[in-house]
Amino acid sequence: MATLLIRGGRVVDPSQGVDRIDDVLVRDGLIVSIGHGGGQSIGRADETVEAAGLVVCPGLVDMHVHLREPGREEDETIETGTRAALAGGFTSVACIPNTEPPIDTQAAVEFIRQKASRADTCNVFVVACVSRGREGKELAEIGRLVEAGAVAFSDDGSPVYDAELMRRALEYCRMFDKPVLAHEEVLELSRGGIMHEGLVSLVLGLPGMPAAAEDVMIGRDITLAETTGGRVHVMHVSTAGGVALIRDAKRRGVRITAEACPHHFTLTDESLRGFDANCKMSPPLRTAADVEAIITGLADGTIDCIATDHAPHAREKKLLEIDRAPFGILGLETAVGLTVTRLVATGRIGWPRLVEAMSLLPSRILGIARGTLQPGAVADITLIDPARSWRVDRSRLCSKSINTPFDGWTLQGRAVATIVAGRIKYRLREPAAP
Amino acid sequence: MTSDSFYREPVPAEWAHRHLLDLERLTPDEIRLLLDTATLFKEATGGCRRKLGVLSGFTVVNLFFENSTRTRVSFALAARRLGADTVDFTTSSSSLSKGESFIDTARNLEAMGIDAVVVRHSTPGTPHLLAQHLQVGVINAGDGPHEHPTQGLLDIFSIRERLGRIEGTTVALVGDIAHSRTARSNIWGLTKLGARVILCGPPTLVSDRWRECGVEVSHDLDAILPRCDVVNLLRIQFERQSTRPFPSVQEYAHLYAMTGERLRQARDDLLILAPGPINRGVEVTAEVADCSRSLILDQVTNGLAVRMAVLWLICGPRAAPTATPLGSHGGRLV
Numbered sequence: 001m002a003t004l005l006i007r008g009g010r011v012v013d014p015s016q017g018v019d020r021i022d023d024v025l026v027r028d029g030l031i032v033s034i035g036h037g038g039g040q041s042i043g044r045a046d047e048t049v050e051a052a053g054l055v056v057c058p059g060l061v062d063m064h065v066h067l068r069e070p071g072r073e074e075d076e077t078i079e080t081g082t083r084a085a086l087a088g089g090f091t092s093v094a095c096i097p098n099t100e101p102p103i104d105t106q107a108a109v110e111f112i113r114q115k116a117s118r119a120d121t122c123n124v125f126v127v128a129c130v131s132r133g134r135e136g137k138e139l140a141e142i143g144r145l146v147e148a149g150a151v152a153f154s155d156d157g158s159p160v161y162d163a164e165l166m167r168r169a170l171e172y173c174r175m176f177d178k179p180v181l182a183h184e185e186v187l188e189l190s191r192g193g194i195m196h197e198g199l200v201s202l203v204l205g206l207p208g209m210p211a212a213a214e215d216v217m218i219g220r221d222i223t224l225a226e227t228t229g230g231r232v233h234v235m236h237v238s239t240a241g242g243v244a245l246i247r248d249a250k251r252r253g254v255r256i257t258a259e260a261c262p263h264h265f266t267l268t269d270e271s272l273r274g275f276d277a278n279c280k281m282s283p284p285l286r287t288a289a290d291v292e293a294i295i296t297g298l299a300d301g302t303i304d305c306i307a308t309d310h311a312p313h314a315r316e317k318k319l320l321e322i323d324r325a326p327f328g329i330l331g332l333e334t335a336v337g338l339t340v341t342r343l344v345a346t347g348r349i350g351w352p353r354l355v356e357a358m359s360l361l362p363s364r365i366l367g368i369a370r371g372t373l374q375p376g377a378v379a380d381i382t383l384i385d386p387a388r389s390w391r392v393d394r395s396r397l398c399s400k401s402i403n404t405p406f407d408g409w410t411l412q413g414r415a416v417a418t419i420v421a422g423r424i425k426y427r428l429r430e431p432a433a434p
Numbered sequence: 435m436t437s438d439s440f441y442r443e444p445v446p447a448e449w450a451h452r453h454l455l456d457l458e459r460l461t462p463d464e465i466r467l468l469l470d471t472a473t474l475f476k477e478a479t480g481g482c483r484r485k486l487g488v489l490s491g492f493t494v495v496n497l498f499f500e501n502s503t504r505t506r507v508s509f510a511l512a513a514r515r516l517g518a519d520t521v522d523f524t525t526s527s528s529s530l531s532k533g534e535s536f537i538d539t540a541r542n543l544e545a546m547g548i549d550a551v552v553v554r555h556s557t558p559g560t561p562h563l564l565a566q567h568l569q570v571g572v573i574n575a576g577d578g579p580h581e582h583p584t585q586g587l588l589d590i591f592s593i594r595e596r597l598g599r600i601e602g603t604t605v606a607l608v609g610d611i612a613h614s615r616t617a618r619s620n621i622w623g624l625t626k627l628g629a630r631v632i633l634c635g636p637p638t639l640v641s642d643r644w645r646e647c648g649v650e651v652s653h654d655l656d657a658i659l660p661r662c663d664v665v666n667l668l669r670i671q672f673e674r675q676s677t678r679p680f681p682s683v684q685e686y687a688h689l690y691a692m693t694g695e696r697l698r699q700a701r702d703d704l705l706i707l708a709p710g711p712i713n714r715g716v717e718v719t720a721e722v723a724d725c726s727r728s729l730i731l732d733q734v735t736n737g738l739a740v741r742m743a744v745l746w747l748i749c750g751p752r753a754a755p756t757a758t759p760l761g762s763h764g765g766r767l768v
Binding site for chain 1: 458535536557558559560563577579580613641643644647676
């Protein structure tokens with residue numbers, strides 16, 4: 001009976017309404033209790049972690065991660081990507097199926113699960129394709145994929161373009177209570193686009209991706225969710241218009257959820273002025289007004305959760321001309337720092353909301369038994385130093401790629417220990433800066 | 435800097451740039467320095483005809499990833515007028531088809547001992563990326579729809595030469611602003627020097643948001659024409675348009691072509707510019723292109739003057755830096 005005691009941290013668990021200084025006791029990979037109730041110390045254990053000054057919360061869950069394996073191992077592998085997850089404080093990731101080949105069969109789901117098990121890092125939950133071959137023509141074998149362990153369905157990288165197919169997918173997924181994770185983009189409006197269409201794209205002469213390309217598709221999917229009763233989860237919302245549409249739909253009771261990425265509440269299209277391909281992603285960086293709307297949406301709960309859209313690309317691919325460079329940036333190792341710096345330190349959200357957005361709600365949306373420190377739950381726990389100031393150094397990332405626009409940034413807040421099923425899988429070795 | 439032999443002196447200290455990437459980030463004084471230097475070179479070469487040896491021993495590479503005849507020839511002639519050797523490198527003869535990245539291509543050329551790269555590319559920002567990766571000077575000869583600084587400078591040079599000033603003049607840029615690098619370089623250069631700039635064309639090619647950059651936007655050529663000192667007729671870039679931004683060429687020409695009839699509504703001293711190549715019958719009729727108010731051929735000659743000035747400012751000798759005291763290296767000889 002191996003016991004682990006996490007002593008004296010600020011325990012934040014919105015699933016139980018807990019936010020107090022207390023101990024957390026773990027036995028055999030499961031949570032035993034938070035203190036004895038009343039904040040009294042639990043006593044001794046086989047291993048003790050001193051957590052004074054740290055936030056102790058249910059392990060973070062990133063529901064939008066591109067692990068690139070199989071097929072693009074030069075960018076990332078399941079092993080390197082999950083190590084990056086641990087270093088970022090994530091105990092679980094959901095991997096998106098736009099691999100080569102795409103994850104649209106039981107065998108492919110099994111491959112991911114085997115590789116993840118062999119890597120023995122964090123939990124990997126598999127998102128499988130909505131459509132066979134991710135071609136947007138006919139449904140993948142959703143029932144058999146659910147049997148194999150798929151937790152959600154997505155053709156991300158592309159929208160489910162055929163409205164009829166999207167409708168069928170929502171209707172069909174309803175019987176398994178699985179969400180469809182939707183990349184929202186009207187391709188005719190964004191075709192050839194490299195960045196947000198606005199004043200900056202006008203000045204730079206770069207083809208634009210108008211906000212309308214995202215908003216129109218979000219509108220379509222809200223209507224389809226409403227008519228089918230299916231669950232749409234809007235991935236990487238980036239526009240003020242999208243936030244408004246989702247807020248309105250939720251008010252009407254539509255079963256819709258949404259995520260936002262740290263880069264979308266941190267950077268604007270102004271970042272493209274240096275033509276840096278590390279600022280090229282889809283959806284693109286938008287305007288200051290959009291950033292404000294995303295932050296407001298996260299603060300008021302319109303946007304349920306924070307996900308990174310971790311999208312590694314090998315260095316040489318991002319060194320191409322900006323129109324030939326692929327879309328996407330790293331996210332796992334900077335998410336906590338960006339969220340604390342941009343949202344918590346500025347007073348826009350509190351720690352309970354951060355934990356809800358990065359652990360509890362993504363777990364609920366995916367229907368996975370995570371995101372809580374209730375007795376009997378799997379002991380996935382993240383320890384975060386909320387005050388720690390650190391400098392992002394792309395040469396020291398665990399990811400196989402370095403495509404981050406945040407290299408050299410000083411951020412506040414960093415995961416210092418990541419515990420998966422009661423085992424300490426990651427510990428930050430660097431001493432705090434003086 | 436007015437003597438006949440200014441070019442034997444070091445490059446003026448006010449010019450601090452290693453590259454010429456765009457006009458947006460130059461100061462008005464830097465643009466004036468470029469124009470004044472071009473004037474001096476035009477005089478010193480007898481109207482861009484004679485040769486000077488100021489860049490003798492230098493090698494300039496024309497690295498063109500996109501087709502061009504006029505700009506490439508103009509840069510090559512400008513370099514040779516200054517005594518430099520030139521090498522043309524175009525994608526058709528390059529190793530890019532073998533999968534080499536453009537940065538590697540440029541680095542390979544650099545390793546052969548060159549002094550400047552004149553780069554044209556269909557993608558905005560490519561010269562800026564090269565400048566980050568190369569030690570030698572990079573001159574932007576057009577990066578997609580972004581900027582074409584020497585074209586902007588030669589347009590402005592031609593106007594200034596004819597009118598004697600830029601400040602206070604009204605210049606209309608007519609046509610495909612959306613896809614025009616010439617438009618962007620003109621917008622920055624002209625507004626920095628105090629001209630009033632009007633962008634004119636259909637809303638699908640001329641965004642109202644340009645107003646936020648301090649220019650006027652109009653969709654009605656006939657309404658603005660009487661106010662203009664200069665109109666610069668920009669080519670419709672069919673090759674850059676994914677969908678056609680107007681119903682037909684005939685309709686475009688009806689609304690925006692510079693015809694003899696429109697010319698008669700304008701002021702008598704209106705100047706006509708066109709960066710070329712022009713689509714005769716679309717942006718401008720032959721009658722107007724060849725009339726006495728057209729500066730189209732002056733622009734071509736002035737292109738040489740401007741490019742000589744740019745090449746010299748980028749490659750020319752720098753004044754010796756003032757001696758650095760030992761102490762600044764921590765007392766060690768480095």
